[in-house]
Amino acid sequence: MDLLNQIRTLAAQGVKLKDAEAFIGRAFTPDEATAFRKAATARRLQRAAEAAAAAKRRREEAERRERDNIAAQLAGTSWPEPRKAKTDLERQHEHRARARELGEFPWIAHPTERWMCGLSLLRFGLRYCLGEGKMLKRPPSPRMIGFVKALETTIRYGGNRHVRWPRGKGKSTWVKIAALWALVYGYRHFVVIVAATKPMAEEETAELWRFCTEDPLFAADFPEIAMPLADVALTPQRMRVQTYKGRKTHITDNTRFSYKRFAAIPGMPHTGGILAARGADQAIRGLNIGSARPDFVFIDDPQTDDAAKSPAQVEKIEDRIQGALIGLGETNRIIAAVMASTPIEPDDVSERYADPERHPEWITTTERFVYSWGPEDWRDRYLAEVRKDNLNRDVLLTLSRHFYQTHRAEIEKGAAVLDDSDFDPALEISAYQHALNMLHIMKPKRFNSEMQMKPTRAQGVFRISASDVSKRLNGYPMLVVPPECDQGAVAFCDVNAVAGLRWAIMAFGAGRVTAIVAYGSYPPTGRLFPEGTPESAVPRFLAPALRAVAKGIQAANLRTVDGEPVRVRGLCFDGGWQTETVALVCQELDGKCGMSVCWSKGYSAKEYSYYHHEKARAVKNLRAAEMCHTWATANGIYLALNSDYWREMAQTAFLASPLQPSSCSFWGNDALTHYNFADEVCAESLVGKSDHPRYGTVWEWKKTGPNHFGDVLYGCMAYGAIRGNFDSMNRLAATDDMQRVAKARKVRYVYRP
Numbered sequence: 159m160d161l162l163n164q165i166r167t168l169a170a171q172g173v174k175l176k177d178a179e180a181f182i183g184r185a186f187t188p189d190e191a192t193a194f195r196k197a198a199t200a201r202r203l204q205r206a207a208e209a210a211a212a213a214k215r216r217r218e219e220a221e222r223r224e225r226d227n228i229a230a231q232l233a234g235t236s237w238p239e240p241r242k243a244k245t246d247l248e249r250q251h252e253h254r255a256r257a258r259e260l261g262e263f264p265w266i267a268h269p270t271e272r273w274m275c276g277l278s279l280l281r282f283g284l285r286y287c288l289g290e291g292k293m294l295k296r297p298p299s300p301r302m303i304g305f306v307k308a309l310e311t312t313i314r315y316g317g318n319r320h321v322r323w324p325r326g327k328g329k330s331t332w333v334k335i336a337a338l339w340a341l342v343y344g345y346r347h348f349v350v351i352v353a354a355t356k357p358m359a360e361e362e363t364a365e366l367w368r369f370c371t372e373d374p375l376f377a378a379d380f381p382e383i384a385m386p387l388a389d390v391a392l393t394p395q396r397m398r399v400q401t402y403k404g405r406k407t408h409i410t411d412n413t414r415f416s417y418k419r420f421a422a423i424p425g426m427p428h429t430g431g432i433l434a435a436r437g438a439d440q441a442i443r444g445l446n447i448g449s450a451r452p453d454f455v456f457i458d459d460p461q462t463d464d465a466a467k468s469p470a471q472v473e474k475i476e477d478r479i480q481g482a483l484i485g486l487g488e489t490n491r492i493i494a495a496v497m498a499s500t501p502i503e504p505d506d507v508s509e510r511y512a513d514p515e516r517h518p519e520w521i522t523t524t525e526r527f528v529y530s531w532g533p534e535d536w537r538d539r540y541l542a543e544v545r546k547d548n549l550n551r552d553v554l555l556t557l558s559r560h561f562y563q564t565h566r567a568e569i570e571k572g573a574a575v576l577d578d579s580d581f582d583p584a585l586e587i588s589a590y591q592h593a594l595n596m597l598h599i600m601k602p603k604r605f606n607s608e609m610q611m612k613p614t615r616a617q618g619v620f621r622i623s624a625s626d627v628s629k630r631l632n633g634y635p636m637l638v639v640p641p642e643c644d645q646g647a648v649a650f651c652d653v654n655a656v657a658g659l660r661w662a663i664m665a666f667g668a669g670r671v672t673a674i675v676a677y678g679s680y681p682p683t684g685r686l687f688p689e690g691t692p693e694s695a696v697p698r699f700l701a702p703a704l705r706a707v708a709k710g711i712q713a714a715n716l717r718t719v720d721g722e723p724v725r726v727r728g729l730c731f732d733g734g735w736q737t738e739t740v741a742l743v744c745q746e747l748d749g750k751c752g753m754s755v756c757w758s759k760g761y762s763a764k765e766y767s768y769y770h771h772e773k774a775r776a777v778k779n780l781r782a783a784e785m786c787h788t789w790a791t792a793n794g795i796y797l798a799l800n801s802d803y804w805r806e807m808a809q810t811a812f813l814a815s816p817l818q819p820s821s822c823s824f825w826g827n828d829a830l831t832h833y834n835f836a837d838e839v840c841a842e843s844l845v846g847k848s849d850h851p852r853y854g855t856v857w858e859w860k861k862t863g864p865n866h867f868g869d870v871l872y873g874c875m876a877y878g879a880i881r882g883n884f885d886s887m888n889r890l891a892a893t894d895d896m897q898r899v900a901k902a903r904k905v906r907y908v909y910r911p
Contacts, residue, residue: 263382272379316491337366415447501607525576527593619847672811705743838866
C-alpha cells in the first residue's frame with residue numbers, strides 16, 4: 159500500500175490529523191493533508207447518511223406499530239409486547255431445563271393386566287416377578303399361596319404377621335414382592351426393610367430398585383415408576399435436578415441415611431413411595447423422612463448366628479422390635495409389620511415371637527420342610543448308602559440314587575413334604591430324597607432347627623408357660639392345707655427395693671408334694687420407700703416392713719380340711735439386699751413370734767460352696783440338706799442355697815399333676831387369679847444345662863421379666879428342705895460328684911456382705 163492510500167485509510171477510520179502524522183512519523187505535505195481531509199469528509203457524509211436511513215426505518219416501524227395497535231384495539235384485542243432477543247444466559251438456562259425435563263410418559267402397555275394385578279398380590283408376583291433372572295424361580299406351592307394371601311391382607315388392613323419357613327423356600331422373596339406391590343399401588347407409602355445387619359437390608363432395597371429399572375415388562379406397565387429411574391440412570395447428580403413439567407420429582411437414592419424415594423409425579427397419587435433399609439443392630443427410633451413416617455415394616459431374619467446364641471442380644475433385638483419398630487407408624491393408622499424368620503437356637507428371637515403366650519399380638523405361621531417321615535429303618539438304610547457315596551468321593555451319588563429309585567415306595571411310605579417340586583432333578587428323584595440328603599449334610603441339630611422349625615434343646619432343658627403354671631390348681635380354698643400336705647408349712651419372703659416384699663406360705667407332704675396356700679405383697683404399692691431416699695435411710699423403712707410381714711404371716715389362719723389349725727413353723731427372709739438390716743430383724747423376731755425366723759442368700763451353681771456344704775454336716779448347730787446348708791457369720795446363722803438348682807426344682811414341680819409326687823399347686827379353681835404369680839415364676843427360662851469339670855452341674859438361665867414370686871417359690875422349697883419338711887433325696891444331697899467338686903474348687907467362703 160502506498161503512502162496516500164494509507165493516509166486515506168487512517169482518515170476513514172476516524173483517526174485525527176495529528177495522530178495520523180504521529181503514526182507516519184512526520185508532518186503531512188499539502189497534498190497529503192488535502193487527501194486526508196477529503197477522506198475524513200467522505201467518512202462523515204457516509205455516517206450521516208447511515209444515521210438518516212436508520213432514523214427513517216425507526217420512524218416507519220413506529221408508524222406501522224401505531225397502525226397495528228389501532229387496528230388491534232378496533233378488533234377488541236390487546237397488542238402483544240414486542241419479542242425481545244434472548245441473551246446467551248437465557249438460552250443456556252432453557253437448554254438445561256430441557257435436559258432436566260423428564261418428558262411425557264408413554265401409554266401403559268397393558269392397562270387391564272395392571273389393574274387386575276392391583277387386586278391380587280399373587281397375580282402381581284406371577285406376572286412381573288416370575289421367570290429367568292427374576293426374583294421368583296418357580297410358581298409358589300399351595301401352602302405358599304395361602305401365605306401370600308395372608309400377606310396381602312396384612313398390607314391392606316395392618317397388623318403383625320410372623321412367618322417361619324425353612325431356609326430358601328421363598329418367604330423373604332414374597333415379602334419383598336409384597337413391599338413393591340404395596341408401594342406401586344399406593345396401599346403403603348413408606349416401607350422399611352430390617353435385616354440382621356445394615357448391608358443385608360441395603361442389598362434387599364437395591365434389588366427392588368434395580369428390578370424397577372431393568373425389567374421390561376414392569377417398565378411397560380408402570381412407566382411412572384420405571385421411566386424416572388431409567389432417565390437418571392441411578393446417578394445421584396441426575397436425581398437432584400430431574401423435573402416433570404418444570405417441577406422436581408424428588409427422586410432420591412440417599413446412601414448416608416439408607417433410603418430410596420421413587421419419583422413423585424404430579425397428578426399420579428401412587429408415586430413418591432419411600433423404601434428404607436435398617437439393620438436390627440441400628441438406631442431406628444423416630445425414623446421419618448420429609449414428615450412421612452413408616453406404614454409397613456418388613457423384618458427379615460433379624461438375628462445372626464452369634465446373636466441367637468446370646469440371651470442378651472436376643473432380648474435386645476426383641477425390645478427393639480417391640481419398642482422402636484412397631485412404634486414407627488403414625489397414630490391414625492395401624493402399621494403393617496411382617497417378620498420372616500428361621501429359628502437357630504432354642505428361645506431365640508424366632509422362638510420367642512412364635513410363642514403365643516409371650517407375643518399373642520403376632521399371628522405366626524410355621525411350616526416345616528418335612529411334615530411326616532417315612533419308615534425309620536428305610537431312612538437309615540438310605541443314609542448309609544449316601545455315606546458310602548461320600549466315602550467313595552462320588553459327587554453324583556450313584557449308589558444312593560440307585561437305592562432310592564429301587565426302593566422308593568418303601569422309603570416314601572407315609573412321607574409328606576412342604577413342596578413336592580423342591581429337589582434337584584440332576585441328582586435327585588423327589589423332594590423327600592432332597593430332605594434326606596439335607597438331613598445328612600446339615601446334621602440333625604441344624605436340620606431340625608432351620609428346616610423343621612424345632613431347635614434342639616440341651617439335655618434336661620424344659621419349657622413351661624404362665625398359662626400352664628396358673629392352671630395347676632388343687633381346688634381347696636385359700637389358707638386350707640390339703641390332706642396330702644401333712645408335713646408342716648413354712649413361709650419365705652423376697653426383699654426388693656422396687657417391688658417391695660413378696661411372701662408366700664407353702665405346705666409340704668410326703669413324696670415332695672407342695673401346695674401354696676397363701677401369698678401376697680407388702681406394701682400394696684410395691685415400693686418400700688420414696689424415690690430418692692438415701693441408702694442410709696433405707697433401714698428405717700425396711701425394718702418395720704419386715705416386722706409387719708412376719709406379724710401377718712404369724713396371724714394367718716391356716717387350717718386343715720377338718721378345721722384343725724395349722725401353724726407356720728418357720729419364716730425365712732431373703733438377705734441378698736440390705737443384709738445387715740434383714741439379719742438384725744431376724745435375730746429380733748426369731749423365737750419371739752411363735753416361729754423360727756432366719757435369713758438366706760442364693761448363689762449360682764458356680765458360686766455355691768460345696769466345701770461348706772460338706773463341712774456343715776459335721777459342725778454343731780449347722781445343717782446341710784439338698785443343695786443348701788446353714789453357715790455361721792457375723793450376722794448370725796443364715797441359709798445358703800444353690801439358686802440355680804432350686805429354681806429348676808420349683809419350676810419342674812408344675813409339670814406334675816396337683817397333689818401328686820414332686821408337684822406344686824395353687825389353691826382354688828380360677829387360673830386367672832394366679833396368673834401374675836405364674837408369670838413371675840416363668841420369667842426365667844432354662845436354656846442350657848451341662849456338667850463342668852470344676853463346678854459340677856451348671857445351669858444357664860435367661861431372664862425375661864420380673865421374677866420376684868419365682869424367687870419366693872424356690873426359697874420356700876429350699877427352706878422346707880433345710881427344716882426337714884421337704885423330703886430329701888440323699889443321692890443329690892451328698893454324692894461323690896459333690897465331694898469331688900468341693901475338693902477341686904477349694905472354696906473357703908460363701909458369705910459376702
